[in-house]
Amino acid sequence: MHNKHNLSHWEKTVFFDETDVLIIGGGIVGINASIRLKELKPNWKISILERGTLPFGASTRNAGFACFGSMTELLDDLKTQSEDEVFALVEKRWNGLQRLRNRVGDESLNYKSWGAFELFKESEQSDFETCKNHLDHFNDRLKTIVKKPSVFEIQDDKKSDFGFNGVSHLIFNHAEGQLNPGKMMQTLWAIARNKGVEIFTGVEVEKIENRDHDVVLKCNHGLEFRSAKVLLATNGFTKRLLPDLEVVPARNQVLITQPISNLPFKGCFHYDKGYFYFRNVGNRVLFGGGRNLAKEAEETDEFGHTSLIQNKLIDLLNKVILPNTPYEIDRWWSGIMGVGTQKEAILKCIDKNIYTAVRLGGMGVAIGTLVGEEAADLMVNT
Ligand SMILES: Cc1cc2nc3c(=O)[nH]c(=O)nc-3n(C[C@H](O)[C@H](O)[C@H](O)COP(=O)(O)OP(=O)(O)OC[C@H]3O[C@@H](n4cnc5c(N)ncnc54)[C@H](O)[C@@H]3O)c2cc1C
Numbered sequence: 001m002h003n004k005h006n007l008s009h010w011e012k013t014v015f016f017d018e019t020d021v022l023i024i025g026g027g028i029v030g031i032n033a034s035i036r037l038k039e040l041k042p043n044w045k046i047s048i049l050e051r052g053t054l055p056f057g058a059s060t061r062n063a064g065f066a067c068f069g070s071m072t073e074l075l076d077d078l079k080t081q082s083e084d085e086v087f088a089l090v091e092k093r094w095n096g097l098q099r100l101r102n103r104v105g106d107e108s109l110n111y112k113s114w115g116a117f118e119l120f121k122e123s124e125q126s127d128f129e130t131c132k133n134h135l136d137h138f139n140d141r142l143k144t145i146v147k148k149p150s151v152f153e154i155q156d157d158k159k160s161d162f163g164f165n166g167v168s169h170l171i172f173n174h175a176e177g178q179l180n181p182g183k184m185m186q187t188l189w190a191i192a193r194n195k196g197v198e199i200f201t202g203v204e205v206e207k208i209e210n211r212d213h214d215v216v217l218k219c220n221h222g223l224e225f226r227s228a229k230v231l232l233a234t235n236g237f238t239k240r241l242l243p244d245l246e247v248v249p250a251r252n253q254v255l256i257t258q259p260i261s262n263l264p265f266k267g268c269f270h271y272d273k274g275y276f277y278f279r280n281v282g283n284r285v286l287f288g289g290g291r292n293l294a295k296e297a298e299e300t301d302e303f304g305h306t307s308l309i310q311n312k313l314i315d316l317l318n319k320v321i322l323p324n325t326p327y328e329i330d331r332w333w334s335g336i337m338g339v340g341t342q343k344e345a346i347l348k349c350i351d352k353n354i355y356t357a358v359r360l361g362g363m364g365v366a367i368g369t370l371v372g373e374e375a376a377d378l379m380v381n382t
Pocket residue numbers: 024025026027028029030049050051052054055056057058059060061062063064065066067203204205206233234235236237238240241251252253254288334335336337338357358359360361362363364365366367368
């Protein structure tokens with residue numbers, strides 16, 4: 001058991017004291033903030049405190065969709081926001097993805113531009129008609145953002161190729177892709193360490209004390225870190241440190257199959273208005289979602305599974321996605337997102353020298369890089 005009294009002089013002065021910025025959370029947001037800070041202020045001492053062995057939250061546990069919004073999702077957003085606001089958010093996601101791809105490189109991300117499909121069930125005919133009516137207009141708006149002549153396209157002919165059951169229509173998005181979140185984070189951690197960022201794993205911040213001249217972070221094992229400024233990049237776990245911030249944890253349960261010979265599809269797929277999502281990972285199927293089946297129970301920051309959601313995912317695999325293909329499940333996992341009534345991240349200075357970059361929703365792969373970088377800019381400029 002360590003505590004501050006038995007740290008050596010060298011440990012205390014080199015690692016724990018007089019840090020310029022401490023970042024809590026080593027996910028996509030925290031790590032990008034650290035990289036940007038080192039670019040802006042190469043001499044600043046910057047450390048990340050991550051409670052997991054890896055960034056065990058969402059960044060290494062997500063589905064790896066490089067997406068910016070399906071048609072039904074954009075239409076849904078239009079109910080509460082103006083068209084300009086909705087497409088400004090799309091542009092931000094798109095720019096975030098380009099920034100991530102430039103920073104990490106497509107090879108390291110294992111990025112595949114295989115596009116994404118939205119599936120419509122027989123009972124969703126009217127939703128499909130609404131999408132169809134908006135298709136040309138959306139493509140027009142996206143032209144300037146994505147620089148492709150048409151992003152969305154109806155591709156009903158693919159239904160029989162893919163072997164789905166109970167699906168009446170497919171809308172293809174030409175501009176979305178998929179990546180490997182493990183490789184993404186591995187490379188980002190290497191870039192940060194290369195620039196001199198210290199990453200401490202297994203360190204959980206338990207309390208933040210804002211003092212006159214510095215901020216003290218009290219951690220497990222009795223450890224104490226001191227810094228001029230602190231950034232919380234704790235997303236779905238933020239309420240544990242800041243109970244009043246409007247970030248609700250949202251657990252997502254996921255499975256992956258064993259390899260399937262002759263898997264008939266590749267790409268990313270949004271089903272049931274995005275409540276379920278699946279993709280190929282090589283010749284395996286990754287499948288997750290169903291949070292809407294038990295909304296309150298899934299508003300938790302504890303990892304885990306429920307038979308209700310597991311059974312639903314298996315049922316949809318058997319009946320809709322792989323109705324004629326034998327498969328075996330390889331593993332299950334869960335991840336925690338941070339959501340709220342608004343889709344924007346909470347990127348601000350919440351108290352003298354304490355900043356937040358949290359509430360990434362279901363699009364953190366797309367916006368995480370920019371949100372982290374904007375947090376760094378804010379910390380340097382205020
Ligand atoms: C199952 C699942 C599927 C998803 N699929 C996609 C997708 O396909 N595409 C997409 O764009 N987005 C997807 N997302 C969302 C995306 O993964 C997240 O928005 C993004 O990873 C959030 O990054 P972050 O850095 O804010 O948070 P996180 O990655 O959760 O990082 C926060 C870190 O803070 C650490 N931490 C928390 N509290 C403390 C503390 N007190 N002390 C020290 N460390 C602490 C945690 O351990 C964690 O590693 C998905 C999310 C999940 C869960």
